[in-house]
Amino acid sequence: MKSLRYFKRRTINNTIFFLSYASAVIGVAILLLILLYTVIKGASAINLDFFIKLPRPTGVPGGGIANALVGTFMVVGIASAIAIPVGVMAGIYLSEFGNNKFAPFIRYLADVLNSIPSIVTGVVAYVFVVLPMHRFSALAGGVALSIMMIPIITRTSEELIRMVPDTIREAALALGTPQWKVIIFIVLRTAAAGIATGVMLAVARVGGETAPLLFTAFNNSFMSVRPDQPISTMTVLIYNYASSPYADWNAMAWGAAFVLIVIVLIANIVSKIFTKTKYAL
Amino acid sequence: MKRRISDRLLKLISISFASIILILIIGIVYELIDGSMLSINRFGWRFLVTSTWDPVKNVFGAMPFIFGTMVSSIIALIIALPISMGIAIFLSELAPQKIRPSVSLMIEMLAAIPSIIYGLWGLFVMAPFLQIHVEPLLGKYLWFLPLFKGAPLGIGMLAGGLILSIMIIPTIASITRDILNTVPTLYKEAGLALGMTRWEVMSKIVFPHARSGVIGAIILGFGRALGETMAITMVIGNAPMISASLFSPSYTLASVIANEFSEAVSQLYISSLIELALLLFIISMIFNALARLLVRREKVLQ
Amino acid sequence: MTKKLIIEHLNAWFGSVQALKDINLNIEENSVTAVIGPSGCGKTTFVRCLNRIHEVVDNARISGKVLLDGEDIYASTSDPVLVRRRIGMVFQKPNPFPTMSIFDNVAAGIRLNGIKKKNEIADAVERSIKMAALWDEVKDKLYKSATALSGGQQQRLCIARTIAVEPEVILMDEPASALDPISTAHIEELMQQIKDKYTIVIVTHNMQQAARVSDYTGFFLLGELIEFSKTPDMFTNPGDKRTEDYITGRFG
Structure with a gap:
């Protein structure tokens, strides 16, 4: 058997x-x-007008999402302006000065920050920024997204700076270079391409976020570039248009989704190609 | 060791920036608790078990949202678990070397798609499909189960669980794949040399070896499902009810915050929503801490 | 002859492991001093102590004195950065800065030391690369990545990088161990050509190399300096049984 x-x-x-x-x-x-x-x-929703015109009321043909494109760019730009310096410097701290008890604690907190649901981040940014300013604003949206970006950039920077071989640090030290110059001009420079890739991924990730923007950046039917005013973003626009009962708005939502997905996928694929070639140190 | 002032300055600057993370966490926890105080003082522990959510009468209870969050995530896990394991086994063991990287990439791309696009697709493609093709069949043949009672609406608990499952498959699958890959070939070959089939090697050697990491990956996926907002908000129906039927609409913690936060007017209403955020924060923390502990033991990933 | 470096009672540790035990020796100016011994004898640690690179490793510490032109580089008033500018180092594996061009690699030290004038930098780079006998091979691709060079070329580039900051002493930690025989010959030749300008200390596990290139040789064993003498004396008439065993290939 x-x-x-x-x-x-x-x-x-x-x-x-x-x-x-x-x-x-x-x-x-x-x-x-x-x-x-x-x-x-x-x-089918995409044409030149889609990128350069403002939204029209339902029933009126044409129109575009120019304000949302600009808005997403603004909000993500504000978030990057906050998160990149914080994340990279924190990454430098963790990898270059992290030989103590405080660093693992910070590393743990970065993980905690990273696991906060994005909607909670929105609530936090509302309390931090919207309540004191008494209005929704691009700044509040940027702060919300930066809270999500900081831990990602911190951990990527740490990993990549750590990957720079000690022989490179020693080569620079042996030239009679002070430690801070070694870190900034040699180590950081060596890791820069990788960090840039990490930043790009973080940007792609938060650029696709909706929940943290709903009650921070809020929405705006007009073109705005003021950080202290509510602003339209691609993702919130998709949400609003998708939830509406109008077919032409639903179509606009698909159009915006198409643009968004193309950006996100390109960023991801480019970074994959980068990560494959960059560690040939 | 003597250090130059400029070296100390860089250390000081970098430690200050790193401390922002600490300050941020303290700020978040403080604001969430502070913002919830009004609701906590008013409702106390009853908040967790009250199933009324009535902004007009100013009575708020989190029960339907806790129910909706938990049940939708459990459904997601039930669906995602076998598929993720299948994908992980495929990617680490079965896939021909030629197609392995591209399939891996595609699964990872699935994780990169923004939540709102899942929602859009779920609302306009998946929900109508469920309504027309799937739910009537389930109702017809499995009518005796309370799970499949009621009118097929498309949107509801089933759609919510399904869209969540799609979103957590890449998470669970990629981490599990990485963990399976860390099991030394030596062990697998030892099993094969004993005359085991490849599945027996997987189930008796590889999985036991990677157990804690795989459980960690599953918990991580579950944690992600709990906190997911946009996709599920668009397909779950957004009605605060507790029903046994998977066809009926439901509501999650994240969804109610997303829908009602900017419209909430009374202080108590806002405070109750912030308390929901606090609950979600605590639940996510617990599951993530657990998952990280288990996954890190395998030294694969932070 | 003057004594460029005087090492007195030098001890070095990694954590609780003592890597060097009470080393005393003098290094003559404009000479090549070879440090030989079996793996793990402390020869690399020894040269790393001479420009305070040892201390950048976690838990590493030293005691004793290293006098450079009569001044202790480990004195509390001494700045390791300034010490390293005067005492350069070439490492075992070529370690050009991977994201920089050939030119930028050689210019890196000069720039990091604050020199900004373009023609001054260009002159120094050309002079250093020429001195490292690499000019003809790279002059047409100065702005290409340094990682595209062969191992031997990379190592000569690292020597050029070291020379460019005009140190007085050059420490070489097995500079040819990762290289093929032709590249090794290049580097040995180079050392002969530049030793009238610099004081060179070279670690090597290759006794023929030590005999070929050096004026003085120190033999290390288990963290101790067993013997130090003029190279011809060491190889023809070793004073210690253990030295004799090592150079005749009876162990190590």
């Missing part, structure tokens, strides 16, 4: 592996389905 038992074992093996293949097919199929729908439904 040995062969029967073996048959059974073989069958279990093959069944499980078939299911494993099937899972991979499901995973890939879902990605393709989402991309396909976004491209098909989105591409």
Whole structure:
């Protein structure tokens, strides 16, 4: 009866592996389905006006999302302006001066910060910025997104700075260079391409966030570049238009989603290519 | 060791920036608790078990949202778990070397798609599909289960759980793949040499070896589902009710904050919403801490 | 002859492990001093103590004195950065700065030391690369990445980088151990050409190399300096049984 038992074992093996293949097919199929729908439904909404015109009321043909494009750019720009210096400097601290008890604690807190649900980040930025200013603003949206970016950039910077070999540090020290110059001009420079990739990924990630912006950046039907005023963003615009009962607004939502997904995917793929080549130190 | 002033200055600057993270956490915890005080003082522990959410009468309870959050995430996990494990096994063991990187990349891309796009797709593509093709079938053949009672609306608990499952599959699958990859080939070959089938090697050697990490990955995925906002807000129906049926609309902690925060007028209303945020914060912290502990033991990922 | 470096009662530790025990020796100006010994004998630690690079490793410490032109580089008033400007170092593995061009690598030290004039930098770079016998090979690709060079070229680039900041002493930690014979010959030749300007201390595990290039040789074993003498004397008439065993290949 040995062969029967073996048959059974073989069958279990093959069944499980078939299911494993099937899972991979499901995973890939879902990605393709989402991309396909976004491209098909989105591409038809896109033309030049879409990028340079302001939104029109429903029923009025034409119009675009120029204000939301500019707004997303503004909010993400504000977030980057806050998060990049904080994240990179904190990364330098953790990797270059982190030989103490305080550093692991900061590292842990960065992980905590990273795991806060994005909607909670929105609530926090509301309390931090919107309440004192008594109005929704691009600044509040930027602060919300920066809270999400800081831990990502901190940990990426730390990892990449740590990957710079000690021989490079020693080579610079042996030239009679003070430590701070070694860190800034040699170590940071060596890790710069990697950090830039990490920053790009962080930007792509927060640029696609909606929840933290709902009651911080809020919304604006007009073009605004003022940091102290409510501002329209691509993601909030998609949400508002998708939730509306009007077909033409729904179409605009797909168009914006298409633009968003293209940006996010390009950023991710470029960074993947970068990460493959950059560690040839 | 003597240090130059400029070296100390860089250390000082970098430590100050690093401290911003500490200050931020303290600020967040303080503001969430402070903002919730009004609601905590008014409702106390009853807030957690009250199922009324009535802004007009100023009576607030978190029960329906806790229910909706937990149940939708559990559904997501039930669906995502086998598929993620299948993908992880595929990527670490079965996939031919040629297609492995591209399939890996595609699964990771799934994690990069913004939540709002999942929501859009869920609302306009998945929900109607459920309404027309899936839910009537479930209602027809599994009518005796309370899970599948009621009118097929498309949007509701089932759609919510499903969209969440899609969103956590890449998380669980990629981390599990990385953990499976850390199991030394030596052990696998030892198993094969004993005449085990490849599945027996997986189930008896590889998975036990990677157990805590895989559990960590699953918890991490669950934690992500709990805090997810936009996608589920767009498909779960947003009605604060507790129903056994997967067809009925529901509401999560994150969704109610997203929908009502900017419209809340009374102080107590805002305070109750902030308390929901505090709850979500605490729940996420617990699950993430647990997951990190387990995953880090495998030394794969922070 | 003057004594460029005087080492007195030098001890070095990594944590609780003592790597060097009471080293005393003098290094003559404009000479090549070789440091030989089996792996783990402390020869690398020894040269790393001479320009205070040892102390950048966690838990590493030293005691004793190293006098450079009569002044202790470990005195509390001494600045390690200034010490390292006077005592340069070439490492075991070539370590050019990976994100910089050939030119920028050699210019790095000059620029980091605050010199900004473009023609001054360009002159120093050309002079240093020429001195490192690399000019003909790289003059047409000065702005290409340094990592594109071969291992031997990279190591000569690192020597050029070291020379460019005009140190007085150059420490070389097995500079040819990762290189092929031709590159090794290049570097040995180079040392002969530049030793009238610099004081060179070279660590090597290759006794033929020590015999070829050096004027003085020190033999280290288990963190102790067993013997130090003129190179021809050391190899023809070693004073210690252990030295004799080592150079005749009976161990290590």
